[in-house]
Amino acid sequence: MSSGTLYDKVWDLHRVTELPGGSTQLFVGLHLIHEVTSPQAFAALKDKGLTVRCPERTVATVDHIVPTISQQRPFEDPLAEEMLSTLERNCAQHGIVLNGLGSGRQGIVHVIAPELGLTQPGMTVACGDSHTSTHGAFGAIAFGIGTSQVRDVLASQSLAMNKLKVRRIQVNGQLTDGVSAKDLVLHVIRTLGVKGGVGYAYEFAGPAIEVLSMEERMTICNMAIEGGARCGYVNPDQVTFDYLNGRVHAPRGEDWDRAVAWWSSLASDADAVVDDEVVFNASAIAPTVTWGITPGQGLGIDESIPMPESLEVGERPMAEEAYRYMDLQPGTPIAGVPVDVCFIGSCTNGRLSDLRAAAAVARGRQVADGIRAFVVPGSEQVAKAAEAEGLDQVFRAAGFEWREPGCSMCLAMNPDRLEGRQISASSSNRNFKGRQGSASGRTLLMSPAMVAAAAVHGRVTDVRSLSTQPDL
Amino acid sequence: MSSFPSGPIQLVEGRALVVAGEDIDTDRIIPARFLKCVSFDALGDQVFADDRKELNGEHPFDQARFQGALILMVNGNFGCGSSREHAPQALMRWGIRAVVGVSFAEIFFGNCLALGIPCMTAAPDQIKAIQALVQADPSRSWSLNLEEMKLSTEEESWEVAVDSGPGEMLRSGRWDATSQLLDNGPQVDALMEHMPYLNGFQAVL
Numbered sequence: 251m252s253s254g255t256l257y258d259k260v261w262d263l264h265r266v267t268e269l270p271g272g273s274t275q276l277f278v279g280l281h282l283i284h285e286v287t288s289p290q291a292f293a294a295l296k297d298k299g300l301t302v303r304c305p306e307r308t309v310a311t312v313d314h315i316v317p318t319i320s321q322q323r324p325f326e327d328p329l330a331e332e333m334l335s336t337l338e339r340n341c342a343q344h345g346i347v348l349n350g351l352g353s354g355r356q357g358i359v360h361v362i363a364p365e366l367g368l369t370q371p372g373m374t375v376a377c378g379d380s381h382t383s384t385h386g387a388f389g390a391i392a393f394g395i396g397t398s399q400v401r402d403v404l405a406s407q408s409l410a411m412n413k414l415k416v417r418r419i420q421v422n423g424q425l426t427d428g429v430s431a432k433d434l435v436l437h438v439i440r441t442l443g444v445k446g447g448v449g450y451a452y453e454f455a456g457p458a459i460e461v462l463s464m465e466e467r468m469t470i471c472n473m474a475i476e477g478g479a480r481c482g483y484v485n486p487d488q489v490t491f492d493y494l495n496g497r498v499h500a501p502r503g504e505d506w507d508r509a510v511a512w513w514s515s516l517a518s519d520a521d522a523v524v525d526d527e528v529v530f531n532a533s534a535i536a537p538t539v540t541w542g543i544t545p546g547q548g549l550g551i552d553e554s555i556p557m558p559e560s561l562e563v564g565e566r567p568m569a570e571e572a573y574r575y576m577d578l579q580p581g582t583p584i585a586g587v588p589v590d591v592c593f594i595g596s597c598t599n600g601r602l603s604d605l606r607a608a609a610a611v612a613r614g615r616q617v618a619d620g621i622r623a624f625v626v627p628g629s630e631q632v633a634k635a636a637e638a639e640g641l642d643q644v645f646r647a648a649g650f651e652w653r654e655p656g657c658s659m660c661l662a663m664n665p666d667r668l669e670g671r672q673i674s675a676s677s678s679n680r681n682f683k684g685r686q687g688s689a690s691g692r693t694l695l696m697s698p699a700m701v702a703a704a705a706v707h708g709r710v711t712d713v714r715s716l717s718t719q720p721d722l
Numbered sequence: 723m724s725s726f727p728s729g730p731i732q733l734v735e736g737r738a739l740v741v742a743g744e745d746i747d748t749d750r751i752i753p754a755r756f757l758k759c760v761s762f763d764a765l766g767d768q769v770f771a772d773d774r775k776e777l778n779g780e781h782p783f784d785q786a787r788f789q790g791a792l793i794l795m796v797n798g799n800f801g802c803g804s805s806r807e808h809a810p811q812a813l814m815r816w817g818i819r820a821v822v823g824v825s826f827a828e829i830f831f832g833n834c835l836a837l838g839i840p841c842m843t844a845a846p847d848q849i850k851a852i853q854a855l856v857q858a859d860p861s862r863s864w865s866l867n868l869e870e871m872k873l874s875t876e877e878e879s880w881e882v883a884v885d886s887g888p889g890e891m892l893r894s895g896r897w898d899a900t901s902q903l904l905d906n907g908p909q910v911d912a913l914m915e916h917m918p919y920l921n922g923f924q925a926v927l
Binding site for chain 2: 263264266267269270272273275286287289290293300303314327329333336370372373378379380393395396397398399401406407408409410414444448478480501505509512546564567568662663680682683684685687
């Protein structure tokens, strides 16, 4: 059993009591809601005659269903309009702050809470969305919940939970040029498998993690859930504090000094005990691309689609299904696989640094003929910052569409979707069958820079093979 | 269809069906386009929508021989991916009252628990044997006993497992956590009073 880790400290601090069934009642410090998983929770509150216990501890935005071309109300899709108006009504009725369209603070829930300084070290963060693990980048315990649990948090500001085990993902060495946080986490998932993390929180640690920016740490924690781990976290340090300092909801003045002292005390102790540890070497990781139908079916860019006999027996049925669904033959190099659509955005890779990395590749180049490429900033703040430094112009000049913020084609609950058998290069997080809106659509997950490289060449391309200064 | 689960869940009895495969994610159980709703009511018809369309009537959820089944036999990491409670809601509204498999994704398991649907585990070779029996005779009746922690037919019986906390919540009927959580309101108040980030980081830990 783990002890002395950040996970243990934050868990203990938020433990209200042990419930008769053997679960723990855990206080939720920050509750984030959006339009998709909250309406039935509010309806259930009403049915039970309950109110929202701490409206000031819940923050709302709208992201999944918003169109990214025109966000004019009412939306063209009446179902989308109904979902947003239901959220607006629920928030107004219960006194919950809604960061709505045009507020300057709207965006993907896992992008806006960090950028507003809502997410802080030492908190428990819950949201009806599996990618809530993102917030663990700050040294929080952050996890996705279902709608019944959203109801419970609204009613009681707490949840019935069971404690996870802790696995340290120790990443030594340093990532090499052209290799990003996305590649690192795809590599971890590929190595440990999509169910390797079930029952665990992942503590990402080591020299390669310590040098990452907050945005890069968010990318890694975001995808912990794709490796089966409900939570991922990084111990808070100076990088964390520098990111938070001055943000809207961050503490100020003397509060700030006390906060930093407290946050520092939460990091895992030098002699902390973890339940498991796996060591990786960052310098050996190549740009990584998924070829199949789970995020664990990944390959280094210089590798080929695996032969069935090279796989463990248990992995073969899924591989066979992936060959068929993806229409990719064993032995085919992943580099060079043609794509139709290129999507840059999502809660995994829709932040400013992601757009900069993609723009650095797009600058002075052109999207290949026949390729549809678009960029969806993760939030209104990201859009504004990107436009201020001219990234929108770089993308437009290269033939990318520049869109309004939202979840977009990560999950296609909005007009952005694949058609038929189209295959996408995508900076999002899931390549499940049908994920991007077409029941037969196909997804190759990769970093934003790799998506931009694929857009320029019309096929999967090693971004390291492109010179940083193309001939103009 | 029987009514939705309520009270103590000690015994689930009835016919079964199999959805085979590792890592079946919640996007497959209920594709995202069906999440555009403000009520769960219509989800039962949409469960596994894309898989069913692809198999054109041959998906277990469409086959006549499996209609009315209420125990779903699955493999490993069932329900991975998105946290959408729409997935267990869709299964429940189709008629599923229990799931038995090798392992379950964390969030899916919790969502099922909150609906009173037990997710029980057994070893891979046992699951294989159980699935073969279901396929061979869909009319066979199964009994999932949470007191004895056994899955049985008239002839055979297998041990199944669930973590002790959730198991006790189901058996005792306290799987709907809301009222228990509300009962401890004063403890929540006390905890908030000393929570550093709620009091200007003044509290002495």
